[in-house]
Every structure is written in C-alpha cells, then in structure tokens.
Amino acid sequence: MSERRSNCPVTFALDSYGDKWSLLILRDVLFLGKRTYREFAESDEKIATNILANRLEKLERNGFLKKTRNPENKRTNFYNPTLKTMDLIPMLLEIVQWSAKYDDQTAVPKDFIRKLKRDRFGVIQDIKEKIKQGERIAPPPASPGKKTGRKG
Amino acid sequence: MSERRSNCPVTFALDSYGDKWSLLILRDVLFLGKRTYREFAESDEKIATNILANRLEKLERNGFLKKTRNPENKRTNFYNPTLKTMDLIPMLLEIVQWSAKYDDQTAVPKDFIRKLKRDRFGVIQDIKEKIKQGERIAPPPASPGKKTGRKG
DNA sequence: TAATTTTACTTGCAAAACACAAGTAATACT
DNA sequence: AGTATTACTTGTGTTTTGCAAGTAAAATTA
Structure with a gap:
C-alpha cells in the first residue's frame, strides 16, 4: 500500500494493521505478554518467519512497536507496545x-x-x-x- | 483461508473480514447507506470489480449480507446487513x-x-x-x- | 421496436504478496 | 572448542490482487 486510498478512518486503520498477521502480533504483545521474535514465531497460527520479520519492521516503522535491546542478552530484542498500540x-x-x-x-x-x-x-x-x-x-x-x- | 488457524477470537474476526476490502464494504452498508453493486464499486477506494464480486459472495456466504431482489428493478440486487454485521x-x-x-x-x-x-x-x-x-x-x-x- | 445504455457481473493476464524450506551470522551455552 | 539458539535473509513456487476488457440481461431512449 504505497499511498492513501482515502481519508476514511476505517481505511486508515486497515492500511495500518489490516492484514492477516499484524493484528495477531499486536494481540501477542497486548494479551499474551510476548515481546521477542521467537515468541511471536511460536504462536498458534504459525506465521512464516519472513512475514514475521516484515510485519515487525512495518509495525515498528508505523509507531506500533518500539524495538529495544535486551540488556541481559545481546541477540534478543524486545518489541514493546507504544501508546498507539495500547489504544x-x-x-x-x-x-x-x-x-x-x-x-x-x-x-x-x-x-x-x-x-x-x-x-x-x-x-x-x-x-x-x-x-x-x-x-x-x-x-x-x-x-x-x-x-x-x-x-x- | 481454508481451515481455522486457531481458536482465537481475533483470528476468527480476521479470517471473517480481515482483508483490505471486506470491512470497507460493510462500512458502506452500515455508515453510507449503500446497498447495490454499483454503489460499492463507486466508493472512494476504487475496488476492482472482480474483487468486489468475490467479497460480496464471501460476505453473503459468511452471513454478513443478505442478498435480496429489488422488486422495482430486475437487474439490481440489494445487499442488506444482517445482525452479525450490525453487531x-x-x-x-x-x-x-x-x-x-x-x-x-x-x-x-x-x-x-x-x-x-x-x-x-x-x-x-x-x-x-x-x-x-x-x-x-x-x-x-x-x-x-x-x-x-x-x-x- | 430497434438501438443504446446501464447493471452486475466474468475472464485473462501481469504484478504483488504469501508460504515453505533452507541458509546464515552473531551470540550464548556446554 | 563445539554445539545450540536467536533473529533474521534468501530462493522458489503458489496464491491473491489489480487492471483492462468483455458479456448477458434488463432498462432506457430514439
């Protein structure tokens, strides 16, 4: 989705997280306490790893997730929810x-x-x-x- | 989507109407008073007609829309919202x-x-x-x- | 009433997105 | 030092999408 389809609020929401996977990642973050790539990859719905990487990048770029380093483990990152996601x-x-x-x-x-x-x-x-x-x-x-x- | 990805309520919703177009059709029905194929096709987001036909069929099959004949015009049908959609x-x-x-x-x-x-x-x-x-x-x-x- | 327009689709094809399997580099564990 | 784990990336085939064009039936117009 390269440019705005319209100025409808429903369209904005759909273009932000309206695919089969983004909202499941946000569900994992909000309701299941997941924060790492591996935890998301292990979800019941079995998201493919390339799709997962792509969605995490999009969600970060669009301000839904904040990627932070795990101070105790240099290979894992945390994807934390922003206020936009909490809302x-x-x-x-x-x-x-x-x-x-x-x-x-x-x-x-x-x-x-x-x-x-x-x-x-x-x-x-x-x-x-x-x-x-x-x-x-x-x-x-x-x-x-x-x-x-x-x-x- | 041929079989259930999981029993998560979020997944059920996504698999029912979680694509880029279905919810826009339901928006048209609920908020913009649209009921016919032509009206949907004229929406701001410019849905392709093959996708529109496909989504209308899916939405009808999944109990979101009830297709009825227009008694005053034999070539137009009405797609009316069900309670499932109103909800x-x-x-x-x-x-x-x-x-x-x-x-x-x-x-x-x-x-x-x-x-x-x-x-x-x-x-x-x-x-x-x-x-x-x-x-x-x-x-x-x-x-x-x-x-x-x-x-x- | 014959020609034209409108409505509700369908068809064909190229482009994009997706799913699956495998591979890789950095780090952590043993 | 060797193995396992984590977080990805890459390659390939399949599915979905987007665009343009076409069609049949009904309605409108000449």
Missing part, C-alpha cells in the same frame, strides 16, 4: 466480544465476556495496568499434548 | 475513534468524536435506529467535482 485495546475487546457471540469454537472464557459487558471501562483499565506490569491477560490456548501452565 | 458497529466506532486520534487527515467530524466519548451507548443506539430507517450516518467525502447525493 487498540478497546477495539480488540469489541472483536473478542463479537467473536464470542458468533463463533462457538472461540476460546474466550464466558466469565470474561460477562465482566466485559458489565464493566467495560474497568476491564480496559485493568488490562492496561496488567500490561504495564508485564502480565499475561488471556489464558494459554488449550492445545492437546502441550503443557498449558496450569497446575493440577 | 460490528461498536468495533467500527472504536476504529473511528482510534483513527481520529492517530491520523490527522482522517475525515471524522470532531463533534462526532466528542459525542461518542460522552455517550457511546447512545450513539450506537442512534446509529442502529438510523440504519433501520435507511439513513446515511457519515458525511459524504469531500471530493471536489463529484455529485454526492441522491434526492428524494
């Missing part, structure tokens, strides 16, 4: 709510949807706080034969 | 709000953003009502030398 949380929560209604296979706890409907603003604030603390928001995926991080 | 309004409004903040060229009246921040629920209800009445929500684009309106 996508309300939109992402709308997506979560919509998919919970229309996709019966979608992996969202019903409790969370209820809470979201009851106190949207509170949930958003809560998530922002947790992200700043580096906490994970969403539960790990229920993939069989993989450890989930829960204990018995 | 995207809150998400679209989040996008509008986000773009209004991060894109200084975006064509959204500031009044609207203020109202949206003050009374989100009211704005959503209002839009739903207007759509049911067949009214246009967004202002026509400020393109010079083009006729914008239909008359009654």
Whole structure:
C-alpha cells in the first residue's frame, strides 16, 4: 500500500494493521505478554518467519512497536507496545466480544465476556495496568499434548 | 483461508473480514447507506470489480449480507446487513475513534468524536435506529467535482 | 421496436504478496 | 572448542490482487 486510498478512518486503520498477521502480533504483545521474535514465531497460527520479520519492521516503522535491546542478552530484542498500540485495546475487546457471540469454537472464557459487558471501562483499565506490569491477560490456548501452565 | 488457524477470537474476526476490502464494504452498508453493486464499486477506494464480486459472495456466504431482489428493478440486487454485521458497529466506532486520534487527515467530524466519548451507548443506539430507517450516518467525502447525493 | 445504455457481473493476464524450506551470522551455552 | 539458539535473509513456487476488457440481461431512449 504505497499511498492513501482515502481519508476514511476505517481505511486508515486497515492500511495500518489490516492484514492477516499484524493484528495477531499486536494481540501477542497486548494479551499474551510476548515481546521477542521467537515468541511471536511460536504462536498458534504459525506465521512464516519472513512475514514475521516484515510485519515487525512495518509495525515498528508505523509507531506500533518500539524495538529495544535486551540488556541481559545481546541477540534478543524486545518489541514493546507504544501508546498507539495500547489504544487498540478497546477495539480488540469489541472483536473478542463479537467473536464470542458468533463463533462457538472461540476460546474466550464466558466469565470474561460477562465482566466485559458489565464493566467495560474497568476491564480496559485493568488490562492496561496488567500490561504495564508485564502480565499475561488471556489464558494459554488449550492445545492437546502441550503443557498449558496450569497446575493440577 | 481454508481451515481455522486457531481458536482465537481475533483470528476468527480476521479470517471473517480481515482483508483490505471486506470491512470497507460493510462500512458502506452500515455508515453510507449503500446497498447495490454499483454503489460499492463507486466508493472512494476504487475496488476492482472482480474483487468486489468475490467479497460480496464471501460476505453473503459468511452471513454478513443478505442478498435480496429489488422488486422495482430486475437487474439490481440489494445487499442488506444482517445482525452479525450490525453487531460490528461498536468495533467500527472504536476504529473511528482510534483513527481520529492517530491520523490527522482522517475525515471524522470532531463533534462526532466528542459525542461518542460522552455517550457511546447512545450513539450506537442512534446509529442502529438510523440504519433501520435507511439513513446515511457519515458525511459524504469531500471530493471536489463529484455529485454526492441522491434526492428524494 | 430497434438501438443504446446501464447493471452486475466474468475472464485473462501481469504484478504483488504469501508460504515453505533452507541458509546464515552473531551470540550464548556446554 | 563445539554445539545450540536467536533473529533474521534468501530462493522458489503458489496464491491473491489489480487492471483492462468483455458479456448477458434488463432498462432506457430514439
């Protein structure tokens, strides 16, 4: 996408992160606490590494991610969310709510949807706080034969 | 996209309408009162007609649009929004709000953003009502030398 | 009523984006 | 010193997109 298609706000959003992968990377950063290339590459959706590198570069260039060095490890970098990315949380929560209604296979706890409907603003604030603390928001995926991080 | 990439709600949404064109068609239906092939084809973003036909078919197949005959004209069809599509309004409004903040060229009246921040629920209800009445929500684009309106 | 225009598509082809596998350089671990 | 890991890049085939042109049916105009 080389030049603006229009001045529509929907178009601006689509041209910023409207492909099959960018928003998943931002989801990983916001809801799953991921920060490194390897963590993104390991996601359930199995993004190809060349696409991943390309999207990280675009997301950085467009001000969604800030690339910083890991002071404890010289080969890994951190991709941290900017305010521009944090401000996508309300939109992402709308997506979560919509998919919970229309996709019966979608992996969202019903409790969370209820809470979201009851106190949207509170949930958003809560998530922002947790992200700043580096906490994970969403539960790990229920993939069989993989450890989930829960204990018995 | 032939099979599910994951059970993530974000992925479900992306795989349903997460390309460069589908959401623009839904925008046209929801906010600009468009219903026919020709009206979609005339949008600012200039979608290619083969892509348009393909997306309309997908959107219909996935339950976003209901194709009905125009009783007054046998060659035009109407593509009407379903509840599934109407339920995207809150998400679209989040996008509008986000773009209004991060894109200084975006064509959204500031009044609207203020109202949206003050009374989100009211704005959503209002839009739903207007759509049911067949009214246009967004202002026509400020393109010079083009006729914008239909008359009654 | 015959010719023209409009609408809603389809077709063909070149260009771009994507997916997959493999390779590489720097760093870290053993 | 040798091996493994991390963060990429490169090559190649496939899929998707964009553009131009074409078509059939219905509506409009002469």
